[in-house]
Amino acid sequence: MRVLFFGHLKTLAGCSVHELPADELSSDELWALLLTRFPAFAPLHAHTRLACNSEFAPPGARFTSADEIALIPPVSGG
Amino acid sequence: MHLHVEVIDWPISPGPTVPPSLAGPAGALAEFRGLVRNDEGGQPISALEYEAYSPMAEQTMRRIAREIGGRHGVLSARIVHRVGIVPVGEAAIHLVVAARHRGPAFVFLSEFMDRLKQDVPIWKIRALDRTGRPLAAPPVAPTPPP
Numbered sequence: 072m073r074v075l076f077f078g079h080l081k082t083l084a085g086c087s088v089h090e091l092p093a094d095e096l097s098s099d100e101l102w103a104l105l106l107t108r109f110p111a112f113a114p115l116h117a118h119t120r121l122a123c124n125s126e127f128a129p130p131g132a133r134f135t136s137a138d139e140i141a142l143i144p145p146v147s148g149g
Numbered sequence: 150m151h152l153h154v155e156v157i158d159w160p161i162s163p164g165p166t167v168p169p170s171l172a173g174p175a176g177a178l179a180e181f182r183g184l185v186r187n188d189e190g191g192q193p194i195s196a197l198e199y200e201a202y203s204p205m206a207e208q209t210m211r212r213i214a215r216e217i218g219g220r221h222g223v224l225s226a227r228i229v230h231r232v233g234i235v236p237v238g239e240a241a242i243h244l245v246v247a248a249r250h251r252g253p254a255f256v257f258l259s260e261f262m263d264r265l266k267q268d269v270p271i272w273k274i275r276a277l278d279r280t281g282r283p284l285a286a287p288p289v290a291p292t293p294p295p
Contacts, residue, residue: 125208144272
């Protein structure tokens with residue numbers, strides 16, 4: 072499952088995309104895996120939203136390997 | 150509502166304003182340009198660098214514009230956000246909105262910018278100093294939205 076990183080998270084991860092070894096995950100399971108691989112994300116976890124196929128994911132969403140997942144840290148456009 | 154939304158990585162040009170078909174009904178044309186200031190956190194800078202999740206940013210801006218525009222009876226809106234390195238004094242975002250009266254046009258600009266800063270996946274990722282080098286600290290601390 073591909074996960075895209077942006078903004079400060081991309082800097083912390085040192086990459087813009089990461090492949091997770093899973094075909095289906097809940098949002099909690101996704102975060103648990105990500106925090107294992109990228110502990111530096113922890114302070115931003117509470118402020119980062121998940122997006123699925125270019126839409127913000129509702130709480131409790133489930134994702135499959137066909138989805139494009141993105142972590143959306145606090146935005147700062149304009 | 151006629152709508153044009155774009156994320157680009159080159160300088161924003163004025164572009165077309167009111168579609169010809171709306172030139173009659175439109176009684177107000179309002180514009181907002183968000184410019185890069187010459188300081189960030191008290192330090193002089195030469196530019197800001199922006200990054201976007203472009204497909205989602207465009208989709209989200211379209212959804213927000215249709216929602217606000219529909220609520221206020223806006224006739225048309227053109228929204229362009231620039232990403233990459235944007236020098237001081239140049240526009241990072243340009244909105245042009247047409248409506249029958251000035252009130253809805255002004256409200257659209259204000260409400261859209263508020264929503265953009267909450268929900269549109271675009272980030273200032275670094276500020277560049279006068280020599281073009283990144284400042285040590287990120288331009289915007291990763292804090293939650295208000």
